[in-house]
Amino acid sequence: MSILEKPVFVDVKLREVKESGRLDYRSRSLPTWCPGCGYFSIVEGVTSACNEMGINRDNAVVVSGIGCSSRFPFFVNLFGFHTLHGRVLPVATGIKTANNKLTVIAVGGDGDGFAIGGGHVPHAAKRNVDITYLLFDNGIYGLTKGQTSPTSAVGLRTSTTPFENPERPLNPLMMVLTYGASWVGQSYAGRPDHLREMITQAVAHRGFSYLHILSPCVTFDKTSKTYVNLGQAVRELPPDHDSSNLMAALEQAQDTETPAIGLFYQQFRPTLADTFDKVIAKATGDKG
Ligand SMILES: Cc1ncc(C[n+]2csc(CCOP(=O)(O)OP(=O)(O)O)c2C)c(N)n1
Ligand code: SF4
Ligand SMILES: [Mg+2]
Known part of the structure; x- marks a missing residue:
């Protein structure tokens, strides 16, 4: 076969992808991420989940901060807000509060969410605003060329810690569990099927859902959160894990050496919009 001839399987694969409808949720912009970045898997996970759930593009918005991860809205064919x-x-809370019919997905990196934006997470969680927050954790600042982040491992060498990071990392899963998030899960970019399933569940949950996604930065971290290290370390939650038990969820979240993937915790309680409805009813009384 000449090199100009395309192997048949390429057409078959392309047809499968087209027929699956997943392309409908991809934008025309090709991701600008480095080849091999874990974030490609997350785009695939979100678009597959949207396809599976039949998400209406007119009623869905992806909101992001700043970072490699936060370029995400450009690569999906949903409404987007790069803040x-x-x-x-x-911003995601404001959007959902202004129009409760929208499906709102917030995305961002470990720096975006747990350094500069760290003060916002507890409030979104305790309010139980009905949005999904996908946290792309590569344990580094990717966009600004590889500085130590709040989730960097002890010992990581970066441009800001050339003699190894001496600080212990934050544990975002334990944080959001104690902040009061009503759905908390973890997945890994190297497990695309698991990721799609977890994104689907997180978006379907009514309330604040937090999905922590472990994702290698292949350019700036060659030693810590690599595909090899994460691939060997991640494990499924035990089959008897009780996702209604907060203490059991915290215990699982404590293990960062062999991080568990799956649904840690789920609770059903009124959302921010539900509580607003009550306030409005009290304020207007029998005037309606
Ligand atoms: C107010 C402000 N401070 C600092 C920056 C520089 N900055 C841009 S992205 C970023 C960190 C990105 O890391 P992360 O959120 O983990 O995303 P990643 O690139 O790893 O996906 C920083 C410090 C900025 N853009 N704005
Ligand atoms: S710098 Fe890291 S996080 Fe950013 S696109 Fe490249 S591999 Fe991904
Ligand atoms: Mg990062």
């Missing part, structure tokens, strides 16, 4: 560094959650 300021660390401000994804206030």
Whole structure:
């Protein structure tokens, strides 16, 4: 076969993707990420989940902060809002509060969410605003060329910690569990089927859903959160894990050496919009 002839399987694969409808949720912009970045898998996960759930593009919006991860809205064919560094959650909360019919997906990196934006996470969680927050954790600042982040491992060498990072990382899963998030899960970019399933569940949850996604930065971290290291370390939650038990969820979240993937915790309680309805009813009384 000459090199100009396309192998048949390419056409078959392309046809399968087209027929699956997943392309409908991809934008015309090709991702600008480095080849091999874990974020490609997350785009595929979100578009597949949208396709599976039959998400109406006119009623869905993706909101992001700033970072490699926050370029995400450009690559999906949903409404998008690329906001300021660390401000994804206030903007997403405002959008959902202004129009409760919208499906709102907030996305961003570990720096965006747990450094500059760290003060916003507890409030979105305790309010139980009905949005999904996908946190892309590569344990580094990717966009600004590889500085230590709040989730960087001890010992990581970066441009800001050339003699190894001496600080212990934050544990975002334990944080959001104690902040009061009503759906908390973890997945890994190297497990695309698991990722799609978790994104689908997170979006379907009524309330604040937080999905922590472990994702290698292949350009700036060659030693810590790599595909090899994460691939060997991640494990499924035990089959008897009780996702209604907060203490059991915290216990699982404590293990960062062999991080568990799956649904840690789910609770059903009124959302921010439900509580607003009550306030409106009290304020207007029998005037309606
Ligand atoms: C107010 C403000 N401070 C700092 C920056 C510089 N900055 C842009 S992205 C970023 C960190 C990105 O890291 P992360 O959120 O983990 O996303 P990643 O690139 O790793 O996906 C920083 C510090 C900025 N754009 N705005
Ligand atoms: S710098 Fe890292 S996080 Fe950013 S696109 Fe490249 S591999 Fe991905
Ligand atoms: Mg990062």
